[in-house]
Amino acid sequence: MSRVLSLLGKDRFAAVAAVVLALVVLCALFGPPLLGALAVEQNLRAVNLPPLSLDRGWAFVLGSDSLGRSVAARLVVAAGTTMAVAVPAVLLSLVVGSLWGMWAGYHRGWRETVSMRIADVILSFPSLLLAVVVLYVFTPGIANIIAVLAIARIPIYLRTARAEAVELRSRLFVDAARTFGTKDSTIIRRHILPIVAPTLLTVAAVDFCFVMLTESSLSFLGIGIQPPGMSWGLMVAQGRQELRTAWWIAVFPGLAIVLTTVSATVLAAWARIAFDPAQRWRLTVPGARKRSVEPTP
Numbered sequence: 001m002s003r004v005l006s007l008l009g010k011d012r013f014a015a016v017a018a019v020v021l022a023l024v025v026l027c028a029l030f031g032p033p034l035l036g037a038l039a040v041e042q043n044l045r046a047v048n049l050p051p052l053s054l055d056r057g058w059a060f061v062l063g064s065d066s067l068g069r070s071v072a073a074r075l076v077v078a079a080g081t082t083m084a085v086a087v088p089a090v091l092l093s094l095v096v097g098s099l100w101g102m103w104a105g106y107h108r109g110w111r112e113t114v115s116m117r118i119a120d121v122i123l124s125f126p127s128l129l130l131a132v133v134v135l136y137v138f139t140p141g142i143a144n145i146i147a148v149l150a151i152a153r154i155p156i157y158l159r160t161a162r163a164e165a166v167e168l169r170s171r172l173f174v175d176a177a178r179t180f181g182t183k184d185s186t187i188i189r190r191h192i193l194p195i196v197a198p199t200l201l202t203v204a205a206v207d208f209c210f211v212m213l214t215e216s217s218l219s220f221l222g223i224g225i226q227p228p229g230m231s232w233g234l235m236v237a238q239g240r241q242e243l244r245t246a247w248w249i250a251v252f253p254g255l256a257i258v259l260t261t262v263s264a265t266v267l268a269a270w271a272r273i274a275f276d277p278a279q280r281w282r283l284t285v286p287g288a289r290k291r292s293v294e295p296t297p
Contacts, residue, residue, distance in 0.1 A: 014270035017263035024260050028083035031076035039077040039230065043068035048246040063248040065239065075252055078230040081142075085231070086212040089146045093153040094204045100154070101161025102188050102196065106169050112162065119155035127152040128214055135223045145224060149211050160203055164196040198272070205268030209261040216257055232257050 008015055038059055046056050049064040059070040104115035122130075127149070134148045168174060168191070177187050216233030218224030225231040232253040239249030 008270070008274075011270055013266050017266040017270075020259055020263040021267060024079055024083070024256075024263075027076045027079040029080070032080040035073040035076050038070055039073040040228065041069065048242070048249075050246075051248050062252050063246070065249045066242060066246070071248060071252055074230055074235060075232075075256060078232050078235055078253065079256070081225055081229060081231045082212060082215060082233075085142055085145050085149070085215045085225075086208055089149040089153070089211050089215075090204050090208050092146070092150040093207070094157055094200065096150070097154040097157025098161045098196070098200050101158040101163075102165045102192055104158070105162035105165025106184065106188055106192065108166070108169075112166075115158060115162065119158050122152065122155045125152075127210070128217060131214060131218055132221065132223060135218065140218075140223045140226055142225070142229075145215060145218065149214060153207055153211065156203060156207060157200060160200060161196055164199060165192055168192050168195060202268050202272040205264055205271060209264045212261060212264075213257065 008018060043056075043064070044067070046053075046060065046064050046068040048066060049056060049060050049068075051061065051063045053060045053063060056064075059073055062070075062072040062075065064070060065074070100115060104112045130152050131145070131148045135144060138144050165188075174187060174191055177191060215224055215231065216236070219231045219233030220237040222237065225234050227234070235253035236250045236257075239246065239251075239253070242249055
């Protein structure tokens with residue numbers, strides 16, 4: 001852990017991204033219990049207050065909406081709803097797709113063929129379109145959103161894990177384990193999973209951005225999180241009609257979405273290098289040394 005933190009401290013962009021994501025996680029964990037009541041409290045005497053309206057209290061540092069509710073409080077509480085959808089969806093698709101892909105890639109044969117055809121069928125439908133159709137038929141809700149997003153993203157991990165397992169099953173250490181009578185499930189758990197895990201975690205970090213944007217898009221379209229629930233996408237949808245008179249209602253949730261997704265992407269790129277022994281040296285070479293080894297014209 002200390003080595004990872006040391007490597008993280010040497011990359012300014014990755015360190016800033018980690019701080020931003022840590023703040024989002026803290027808001028998601030402690031925002032709803034601490035600011036839940038303030039986020040729904042209406043004050044018709046403080047309608048559409050601009051940012052930095054501190055005469056009404058610190059809660060209106062980011063202004064208020066058309067019902068006099070604190071934008072800052074709603075932004076913090078909405079982080080919990082957004083993370084409550086994105087994180088379970090990514091974890092569910094990661095676990096199911098990874099185990100399924102390693103099982104199919106290791107055994108090959110009809111298992112691999114059937115698995116890949118199922119993945120191709122799911123991937124033939126765009127994730128957002130599939131979610132729109134399913135949620136339009138069924139009742140929009142957090143559980144339904146998580147389920148449809150997880151199912152739509154399973155093929156991403158299935159194909160990645162399958163490709164890695166196909167390549168690893170022919171390695172000498174796997175052949176040696178098979179020769180000594182080790183069970184297939186044990187070989188997958190002890191010899192294949194540790195090698196595949198860094199790649200899958202990197203894919204999950206990037207996929208987290210896509211899932212969060214998809215949830216925001218669904219809420220923006222009105223088939224995601226429903227009022228009185230709160231999410232960043234729903235806040236953008238509710239504030240889009242007042243962009244000319246109260247731009248802060250939609251802009252601040254939009255900025256939160258952009259900062260979170262960009263931070264997750266930057267941290268995923270850093271993690272891909274940090275957890276790869278063949279590329280980790282790039283994070284340990286100081287900038288001065290890099291310039292010194294460059295050929296002079």
